[in-house]
Amino acid sequence: MELFVGIDLGGTAIKLGLVSRDGKLVKTHQVPTKAESRERDIIVSNLKEALHSLLSGMEGVKAIGIGVPGGVDKKHGMIRFMPNIQPLENYALADDLEKSFGIPVAIDNDANNAARGEYIFGAGKKYRDFVLITLGTGIGGGIFINGDVYGGVANFAGEVGHMKIVPEGRPCGCGLNGCWEAYGSATAMIKRATGLVAMGKHTTLARVGEMSAKVIFDEAKKGDALALEVVDEACRYLGIGVANLIHLFNPEAVIVGGGVSHAGDFLFDRIRKYASLYAKTEMFETCEIIPAALVNDAGVMGSAALALMTLDKRQGT
C-alpha cells in the first residue's frame, strides 16, 4: 500500500498523518510546535522527531506534504513569511526534509493544500475548476484551475478574504478595510453579535457563555431573532463574495470548508440564496455551492494530497 505523509504545521501544534492513495487516514501523530523556542534548530529537530515517530514501523511511504499558515515560494520550497513560526521564514524546509528522509517533500500554503485535499480525497473529485473557501477566523481561499492549484506569480493567488466588498468598510485584521473576511468570517460574526449584546439588545445570545460562530448559528436555529440577523447579514456578504468568485472564475463549484461550514444547510441555503441574487443567472446555475468533505482532518489530508500530487508529477503520471 502506498502511503503519503500529511503535515499540518501550525503555530501551536504539528499534526501529522499517514494517508493511503484512496484517502484512508491510517495513522496520526501530534506534537507541540515549540514555536515559542524561537529557535529554528529546535523547531526543525522537533518536527523531524515527530516524523520519525509517525514513520516508525511503516512501509510504503512515498512522499511528504507540508501545509503552513503563511506565504510559500513553491519554486524554491521555501516559506517566505509565517508570522506564527517566524524562525522558519526563508528556510528551505522541504529540501532539508527531503535530504533527511530520502523521499519527495513539498510544501505549500494551507489553504492551497485544503483545495488539493478536496480535489484528491473530498468534494472536489469530480471538478477541474473550483474555488475552495475556508470560513474560520478569516476567509482563506484555494483556486483550482485545470486540475491543479493556481498560485499566480508568487503563489499568493486566492487571497479571497481580502477582496474589498465595501469601500471604506469595516477595518480588517490585515490593516485594510472593507475586506470580505471583515464581513463573512467567524470573527466578524462574533464581533457583530458581541457588539449587539453589549448594546443591551434582547437576545438569547446574552445568556450564552463564550461567543462563537457555532453558538450564534445554534441560537439562530432555535429562533432567536438577533442571532438570525447576525447569521443572515454574514450570509448576505458571503453571497456577494461568492457571486464575485463566480463572475471572475466561472467555476464548476465553490466548495466551502472551515469551522463555520459545520452549520450545514442553515448556512448553505442562505449563501446560495444571496449568491443567486448577486450573480448572473447563467453563471450561478452552472456553479455548485457545496460543503467541503474534509473537515476535522482537512489540514493533514490536504498536505497528504500535496504529497500524492507531487509524487505523481515527478513520476510523470
Place this chain on the structure above:
Amino acid sequence: MELFVGIDLGGTAIKLGLVSRDGKLVKTHQVPTKAESRERDIIVSNLKEALHSLLSGMEGVKAIGIGVPGGVDKKHGMIRFMPNIQPLENYALADDLEKSFGIPVAIDNDANNAARGEYIFGAGKKYRDFVLITLGTGIGGGIFINGDVYGGVANFAGEVGHMKIVPEGRPCGCGLNGCWEAYGSATAMIKRATGLVAMGKHTTLARVGEMSAKVIFDEAKKGDALALEVVDEACRYLGIGVANLIHLFNPEAVIVGGGVSHAGDFLFDRIRKYASLYAKTEMFETCEIIPAALVNDAGVMGSAALALMTLDKRQGT
C-alpha cells in the same frame, strides 16, 4: 509569409484584417454587419463575402479567428448569446467557415481575444499570468493563466465588470447593482459628470458639446476641479477592482485597454495609487499595471491572435 485572419464581428460593422506572425497588419477590410436584416443567412453570406474580398489575391493564409461581443461555447465553436446579433446565437459559425474556407477557424468572446492579442502581439508578450481589462462603455476582462485564456466551465470567466464592489450600490446595465463597471467605466464617468452639470455645478464641462470620457479627462488635465473629481472617483473605484484582481489572481500584470486607456499617465498614475492603497503590498509590488499596446485595431489583432494560437495548438507546437 504566414498570415492570420482576424475578424472583429460587432453589431454595426465587421472589421477584418490579415496579420503576419510578427504582428504586422498587412490588409484590412470593413463592411456593415447587416444585423438589422435579422436573417442568419444574410448575415453569414455577407460575412463570407467580406472574407473573400479580404483573401482575394493573398497567399499563405493559415487560420481564421473571430471575436464577438457575446458568450461563446468554445468547445462547440458556437455563440450562445449575443444580444446585438441574435440570429447568430446557437449557430456553429466556426464550423461553417471552416468548411467554406478549408483552414482552421476559431471563435471566442472579444475580451478573451483582446487578452490573446496582447499576449501574442502586444503588452502581454513577457507574461504567462495576467488580467486584461478593457475600459469602455463597460468593463470587460480576459484572464490569462499559464499562457492561455482561462474560460472556466462555460467560458464566461473574467466577467470582471460585474464584480460587486458596493453593496446596494449604483444600478448596472446588467440588472444587478454595485457592479464595478457602474463605477469605473466611461459610461459611469459620463453619467456622473452629466448629473453634476445638470445640478448647475461650476465646471468647464458645462460648456463642452457631447460628454465623453475623453472630454472629462481633457478638462481634468486642464485643471477643472469638478472634472478632476469625476476622474479621481472613477480611478479610486478602478483601484479597488484592480486590487481585488491582484488579491485573487496574483498576476504578473494587469493590462488596461479600451478607449479610456488613451488617457495615459493621468489615468494610470491614479489607478496605481489607489490599487497600492487597497492591495497587500507584497502582491501589489509584483504586479505591473500597464496600458495595452493594441488599441485601434485591438479587435482584429486579438482575433488574429486566436487564429495563430489555434493553428499552433492544432499543429502541436
